[in-house]
Amino acid sequence: MPYNHYILVSGDSESSLNRRNELISFFEKEIAGQNLTDDVQVVSTIDTSACGMEGPFIKILPENIYIHNLTPEKVRSIVQEHLAKGIPPEGTGTEADKQFRIVLRNCGVIDPERIEDYILRDGYSALEKVIFDMTPEQVIDEIRKSGLRGRGGAGFPTGLKWSFTKEASSDQKYVVCNADEGDPGAYMDRSTLEGDPHSVLEAMAIAGCAVGADTGYIYIRAEYPLAIKRLELAIKQATELGLLGDNILGSGFSFNIEIRYGAGAFVCGEETALLASLEGERGTPKPRPPFPAVKGLWGKPTVVNNVETFANIPVVILKGSSWFSSIGSEKSKGTKVFAVTGKVKNSGLVEVPMGTPLRDIIFSISGGIRDNKKFKAVQTGGPSGGVIPEQFLDTPIDYDNLTAIGSMMGSGGMIVMDEDDCMVDVNKFYLQFSVDESCGKCAPCRIGGRELLTYLEKISGGQGELEDIEKMKRIGKAMQKASLCALGQTTSNPIQSALKYFYNEYEDHIVHKKCTAGKCVSLLKFIIITDKCVKCGVCKRVCPVSAISGDRDSGFLIDQSKCIKCGLCREKCKFEAINKG
Amino acid sequence: MKLNRSEFIKYRENIKVKQPEETVILVGLGSCGIAAGAGKTFEAFQDEISSKNLSGITVKQTGCMGLCETEPTVEVRVPGMPDIIYGKVTPEIARKIIEKHVIRKILVNNLIQDKPSSDIMKKGEIDNAV
Numbered sequence: 001m002p003y004n005h006y007i008l009v010s011g012d013s014e015s016s017l018n019r020r021n022e023l024i025s026f027f028e029k030e031i032a033g034q035n036l037t038d039d040v041q042v043v044s045t046i047d048t049s050a051c052g053m054e055g056p057f058i059k060i061l062p063e064n065i066y067i068h069n070l071t072p073e074k075v076r077s078i079v080q081e082h083l084a085k086g087i088p089p090e091g092t093g094t095e096a097d098k099q100f101r102i103v104l105r106n107c108g109v110i111d112p113e114r115i116e117d118y119i120l121r122d123g124y125s126a127l128e129k130v131i132f133d134m135t136p137e138q139v140i141d142e143i144r145k146s147g148l149r150g151r152g153g154a155g156f157p158t159g160l161k162w163s164f165t166k167e168a169s170s171d172q173k174y175v176v177c178n179a180d181e182g183d184p185g186a187y188m189d190r191s192t193l194e195g196d197p198h199s200v201l202e203a204m205a206i207a208g209c210a211v212g213a214d215t216g217y218i219y220i221r222a223e224y225p226l227a228i229k230r231l232e233l234a235i236k237q238a239t240e241l242g243l244l245g246d247n248i249l250g251s252g253f254s255f256n257i258e259i260r261y262g263a264g265a266f267v268c269g270e271e272t273a274l275l276a277s278l279e280g281e282r283g284t285p286k287p288r289p290p291f292p293a294v295k296g297l298w299g300k301p302t303v304v305n306n307v308e309t310f311a312n313i314p315v316v317i318l319k320g321s322s323w324f325s326s327i328g329s330e331k332s333k334g335t336k337v338f339a340v341t342g343k344v345k346n347s348g349l350v351e352v353p354m355g356t357p358l359r360d361i362i363f364s365i366s367g368g369i370r371d372n373k374k375f376k377a378v379q380t381g382g383p384s385g386g387v388i389p390e391q392f393l394d395t396p397i398d399y400d401n402l403t404a405i406g407s408m409m410g411s412g413g414m415i416v417m418d419e420d421d422c423m424v425d426v427n428k429f430y431l432q433f434s435v436d437e438s439c440g441k442c443a444p445c446r447i448g449g450r451e452l453l454t455y456l457e458k459i460s461g462g463q464g465e466l467e468d469i470e471k472m473k474r475i476g477k478a479m480q481k482a483s484l485c486a487l488g489q490t491t492s493n494p495i496q497s498a499l500k501y502f503y504n505e506y507e508d509h510i511v512h513k514k515c516t517a518g519k520c521v522s523l524l525k526f527i528i529i530t531d532k533c534v535k536c537g538v539c540k541r542v543c544p545v546s547a548i549s550g551d552r553d554s555g556f557l558i559d560q561s562k563c564i565k566c567g568l569c570r571e572k573c574k575f576e577a578i579n580k581g
Numbered sequence: 582m583k584l585n586r587s588e589f590i591k592y593r594e595n596i597k598v599k600q601p602e603e604t605v606i607l608v609g610l611g612s613c614g615i616a617a618g619a620g621k622t623f624e625a626f627q628d629e630i631s632s633k634n635l636s637g638i639t640v641k642q643t644g645c646m647g648l649c650e651t652e653p654t655v656e657v658r659v660p661g662m663p664d665i666i667y668g669k670v671t672p673e674i675a676r677k678i679i680e681k682h683v684i685r686k687i688l689v690n691n692l693i694q695d696k697p698s699s700d701i702m703k704k705g706e707i708d709n710a711v
Contacts, residue, residue: 008693043691046693099697101697110644113642121702122702124589128589190611192644241584251586348648
């Protein structure tokens with residue numbers, strides 16, 4: 001027989017573990033005192049189940065009641081009043097969900113390889129409604145009124161995009177799904193496709209019905225084999241049931257979807273480069289306008305939307321635009337999925353309403369910074385975005401607010417950095433990425449990126465001069481204005497934002513030749529502190545390049561010209577007698 | 582079998598009616614889960630169920646629950662008990678879950694994970710959630 005109540009005891013840090021155990025035994029004692037041992041089970045939750053709250057707290061299931069700040073009196077009253085007599089405990093409530101899952105509604109719930117599971121949760125019902133009960137104008141109007149904006153990064157209103165394609169006159173139109181997810185640290189689209197492939201297929205067919213297209217392409221990275229496998233299976237299942245293909249549900253409307261693989265070039269996530277690659281051309285961008293919505297694939301009007309944008313569509317149709325637009329902030333409606341990685345305790349996928357403060361995502365949902373280190377910054381928007389420092393943690397995240405503080409929404413990668421991360425080093429990482437991925441078609445991006453990287457290498461190598469900063473700013477501005485596509489236009493964003501918020505770190509590197517975080521190897525120096533040294537000689541023995549000389553009588557010395565800054569001596573020294581700085 | 586509209590509506594209704602009230606074990610088998618060893622966890626559940634001759638239990642694969650830090654993640658739904666998500670479910674823990682949670686109806690200690698959000702597709706929860 002199941003218990004009638006389960007008490008889940010959680011704590012947000014290791015230090016509260018003892019208090020958690022005390023609480024559990026106290027509960028068990030009280031429960032035994034009331035003869036409720038067969039009625040209630042007390043369990044401890046997983047260690048990382050952090051919540052950003054002080055001390056241990058409990059959740060009572062199945063009632064779903066959260067209680068914090070537990071005192072012995074409170075515990076006693078919970079047991080005696082609530083558990084024994086069913087009187088709800090005072091001053092508590094069911095805690096509101098921290099996440100709100102629209103895009104991920106089926107991820108982790110259905111078997112992605114069974115179409116029945118999707119249909120059970122009203123899958124393909126939105127398509128049925130669109131085909132039989134709505135005109136294309138009504139569909140587009142519904143999407144427009146919902147306020148849904150493109151989730152690929154730029155945030156263009158989806159309804160408006162669709163209306164451009166609908167109004168363009170052509171014998172052939174296309175719908176393209178951009179599944180070329182390439183930002184470092186971003187994997188929302190992969191998870192969506194792996195967990196709920198049908199939602200994207202259904203949405204593409206809805207788009208086809210609305211704009212008058214009969215063919216759809218999914219452009220997906222070949223590095224996502226499981227997503228490809230599940231998409232292929234989903235297309236097959238939907239076609240067999242008459243939910244895709246010719247004459248869908250006997251309506252006369254036909255929509256066929258094909259999968260095309262990307263070879264992994266980051267620039268192919270840019271829509272014009274993506275279309276070029278789809279056509280079998282080299283994946284390089286074209287100047288816009290004309291926009292793909294009017295003149296896209298093989299010169300025909302083409303709707304290009306991102307995976308996450310599509311995954312929202314069936315819900316907008318089923319629940320209506322007013323439901324959807326009631327979620328989110330004033331100008332950004334609905335939710336956004338973030339892949340939170342880096343120095344947080346619980347990395348993972350987080351879907352929250354637009355307008356949720358960064359602090360809630362990083363400290364409440366993701367459990368804060370690992371190892372009790374100090375938060376330094378978070379990078380949103382991948383290599384096209386910027387760093388956001390602590391003073392903006394309470395900014396409600398939406399498209400416009402993020403742009404205003406010098407970053408961008410981007411596709412949803414969120415890399416959290418702590419005090420051990422060096423901004424110059426982080427900038428260098430992203431710059432290296434952008435330089436590697438520049439397609440080379442336009443000079444500002446091809447040459448500008450390389451130049452910026454050269455300056456960054458000079459600065460992190462200890463050779464920087466203050467005037468380099470001005471030069472970098474000028475190159476960045478030129479790239480913003482003159483590059484052909486978003487890749488080049490945004491390459492300098494991380495540097496611009498770091499210069500704005502972490503100028504002191506650049507100054508440290510250039511003027512004081514110092515990297516406080518200890519990441520820029522050329523600026524590092526390992527020095528033996530003679531007061532602490534006990535002359536044991538471990539450092540000399542472990543040094544792989546024999547850079548440490550001396551003996552147990554006279555002490556030891558590190559030869560800076562030989563030192564390769566591997567840090568092994570410091571790691572092995574039991575007396576913390578080697579300083580890194 | 583290609584369906585027309587009315588056949589589709591009937592098909593959908595049939596699926597909804599046919600849902601049996603039974604224990605479901607959902608194993609997160611996205612790339613992330615598989616990388617963390619969820620494939621072995623999935624097999625362990627199946628092996629344990631067949632070796633113990635248990636009936637009325639379905640082990641299903643599902644996509645990523647978004648709880649990457651504690652992969653492999655597993656949701657256990659036993660009728661009459663609250664739905665529970667467990668993290669870091671190794672094959673050994675899978676066997677423990679069958680023994681304790683599924684058979685003896687006791688939750689397993691130190692592995693329970695908070696459910697990330699309520700389900701917007703369930704009726705009645707929409708108004709509360711917004």
